[in-house]
Structure formats: C-alpha cells, structure tokens
Amino acid sequence: MARRRQLYEGKAKILFEGPEPGTLVQYFKDDATAGNGAKSGVITGKGVLNNRISEHLMLLLQDIGIPTHFIRRINMREQLVKEVEIIPLEVVVRNIAAGSIAKRFGIEEGTRLPRTIVEFYYKNDALNDPLVSEDHIIAFEWACPHDLEDMTSMAMRVNDFLCGLFSGIGIQLVDFKLEFGRSWEGDDMRIVLADEISPDNCRLWDNQTNEKLDKDRFRRDLGNVREAYQEVARRLGILPEAGNGGDMKGPETMQ
Structure with missing residues (x-):
C-alpha cells in the first residue's frame, strides 16, 4: 500500500491521513527542539519510546474514564488516533x-x-x-x-x-x-x-536524587537524554521489544 498523505508536521510528530474517515495516523519523530525551535537535534529512538509511553498512559487514563483521541498503536512509531x-x-x-x-x-x-x-x-x-x-x-x-x-x-x-x-x-x-x-x-x-x-x-x-528523566536533559545539555527516556519506560515496564528504543526509519504504511 502506498504511503498515506501527510496532513501536518510539527516539531515532534507527523500526522497522516487515516485508513477510515475521522481517523489519523500519528507518527513520532526522533527530532528534539527547545525554545520554540531555537535549539534542535535528533535523539535516535526517542520517537519509539514516546510512542510506547504515551500509548501506555493514554490507555490507563481511558481506563479511569478520561476520554482521549487514542485508538491503538500501529507499530513502533505510529498510533491510530481520532481526528479532533x-x-x-x-x-x-x-x-x-x-x-x-x-x-x-x-x-x-x-x-x-x-x-x-x-x-x-x-x-x-x-x-x-x-x-x-x-x-x-x-x-x-x-x-x-x-x-x-x-x-x-x-x-x-x-x-x-x-x-x-x-x-x-x-x-x-x-x-x-x-x-x-x-x-x-x-x-x-x-x-x-x-x-x-x-x-x-x-x-x-x-524521587531520591532529583535526577531529571525528561526533555530538560536536552534543553540544558545534561546529556544521556535517550537513557533517561529509557529509564522512564523501564520503570513503567514497557521498554520496546529491542529493549533499547531501537530505531525505525521513516513512517510505516498501514495494512
């Protein structure tokens, strides 16, 4: 199947036309920015980790009655979401x-x-x-x-x-x-x-050390950004199958 039509590209994600009316495919990039784009870089595997972490948290929030746009994860970098x-x-x-x-x-x-x-x-x-x-x-x-x-x-x-x-x-x-x-x-x-x-x-x-486990590591040049994201995923029990935030090049097509 041909790659779906791109509708929008932001700093960290790309939105593609979904397989059904009222749906979108949300693709997580490895790009990192700070200060509204004043600082930019690439953190290999960040999109994979954010996809899994966001999926996990959205599903938990749905379980307690919070309505979300999330439908399901498609692959390591993409989610199917409702168009809103x-x-x-x-x-x-x-x-x-x-x-x-x-x-x-x-x-x-x-x-x-x-x-x-x-x-x-x-x-x-x-x-x-x-x-x-x-x-x-x-x-x-x-x-x-x-x-x-x-x-x-x-x-x-x-x-x-x-x-x-x-x-x-x-x-x-x-x-x-x-x-x-x-x-x-x-x-x-x-x-x-x-x-x-x-x-x-x-x-x-x-909790113990106040070590930052988020994008402030990139904003403030603290280093080990991917490792911090991996630590969050590890503690949540959802590290990707490869265990290291493995990379996938480019958006995957829908089946």
Missing part, C-alpha cells in the same frame, strides 16, 4: 516549581507549590506561546467557559492519577503539558485529551 478539532491552548499543570514559573516569580526550582496550579498558554510559535488568562480565552473565543471547565477538570484528574502512578515507580511528576480537542459525533461534541503524554511534555524527577 484541536483547541489552540496548552494546559500546563504544575506541582513543583520548575522552568518558566520558577523564573517568572523568583522561586527556587524544586520548591513544592502551595497547591497544584493550572495555567493556559496560547498555541502560537510566532508569539512564543504566551501565557493567557481565562478572560483572554473566552474573549478571543478559543474556548467557551464550559470547555474550560471540562479541560481544567480533566487536567486535575490526569494529574491526580499520574502523580500516584509515577510516585509508585519512584518518580516525581513536577509538571506537564496537555492538549485537548473537540470530538464530534453528529451534532454531539465532547472535549477529549489529545496529542501525547511522554517525557517530551512532562517534567519527571527521580
């Missing part, structure tokens, strides 16, 4: 001060926040994904109040579940980014979790 209307917001959930919030408020990185904080960022690379308020979101019609309520509620449920899951394998969930989309069935719409959940968009620190 992506809401142009990044929803960031923070448990511990790190990254931009530590710089913004002069908080020492690693300080546990008084309560979990949910932030919204407008998805626009040209504007460096600015932090926005709920008033901005509603005024510019990126989402309505009910959408915001659904996204915030789901983000907090995801946080509660993942904090417990990662704590059980000796990892602190410092913060993470979620994306949501509108899924339509006839005239009925519901908000679903989309994109991915992986060390690319989560800050994950070892």
Whole structure:
C-alpha cells in the first residue's frame, strides 16, 4: 500500500491521513527542539519510546474514564488516533516549581507549590506561546467557559492519577503539558485529551536524587537524554521489544 498523505508536521510528530474517515495516523519523530525551535537535534529512538509511553498512559487514563483521541498503536512509531478539532491552548499543570514559573516569580526550582496550579498558554510559535488568562480565552473565543471547565477538570484528574502512578515507580511528576480537542459525533461534541503524554511534555524527577528523566536533559545539555527516556519506560515496564528504543526509519504504511 502506498504511503498515506501527510496532513501536518510539527516539531515532534507527523500526522497522516487515516485508513477510515475521522481517523489519523500519528507518527513520532526522533527530532528534539527547545525554545520554540531555537535549539534542535535528533535523539535516535526517542520517537519509539514516546510512542510506547504515551500509548501506555493514554490507555490507563481511558481506563479511569478520561476520554482521549487514542485508538491503538500501529507499530513502533505510529498510533491510530481520532481526528479532533484541536483547541489552540496548552494546559500546563504544575506541582513543583520548575522552568518558566520558577523564573517568572523568583522561586527556587524544586520548591513544592502551595497547591497544584493550572495555567493556559496560547498555541502560537510566532508569539512564543504566551501565557493567557481565562478572560483572554473566552474573549478571543478559543474556548467557551464550559470547555474550560471540562479541560481544567480533566487536567486535575490526569494529574491526580499520574502523580500516584509515577510516585509508585519512584518518580516525581513536577509538571506537564496537555492538549485537548473537540470530538464530534453528529451534532454531539465532547472535549477529549489529545496529542501525547511522554517525557517530551512532562517534567519527571527521580524521587531520591532529583535526577531529571525528561526533555530538560536536552534543553540544558545534561546529556544521556535517550537513557533517561529509557529509564522512564523501564520503570513503567514497557521498554520496546529491542529493549533499547531501537530505531525505525521513516513512517510505516498501514495494512
């Protein structure tokens, strides 16, 4: 079968036309970027690891009633997902001060926040994904109040579940980014979790040592990026069959 038509390419993934109407094939690349593309590189096998980790976490979240776009994993680098209307917001959930919030408020990185904080960022690379308020979101019609309520509620449920899951394998969930989309069935719409959940968009620190097991290793030139992703997969019990994040060249065709 000929390679399917490419619809979109982002920093870490490519979307292809799916085998049925309303579906897409999501392909995980090895490309790594930071600072909205200011820094870039390739981490061999990262896409394989992120595909498996995201599949595992999406399935667990579905089991507790979180609706997602995930349908099934196709192969080492691809997933079949539902086509959704992506809401142009990044929803960031923070448990511990790190990254931009530590710089913004002069908080020492690693300080546990008084309560979990949910932030919204407008998805626009040209504007460096600015932090926005709920008033901005509603005024510019990126989402309505009910959408915001659904996204915030789901983000907090995801946080509660993942904090417990990662704590059980000796990892602190410092913060993470979620994306949501509108899924339509006839005239009925519901908000679903989309994109991915992986060390690319989560800050994950070892409980004992605070060693970073996420993309900050790439952002901050700490080295051993793939090894950190492998460690997360190992603790989750889902290392790929090869056991080392083995590479697959190029998107695979659907059968």
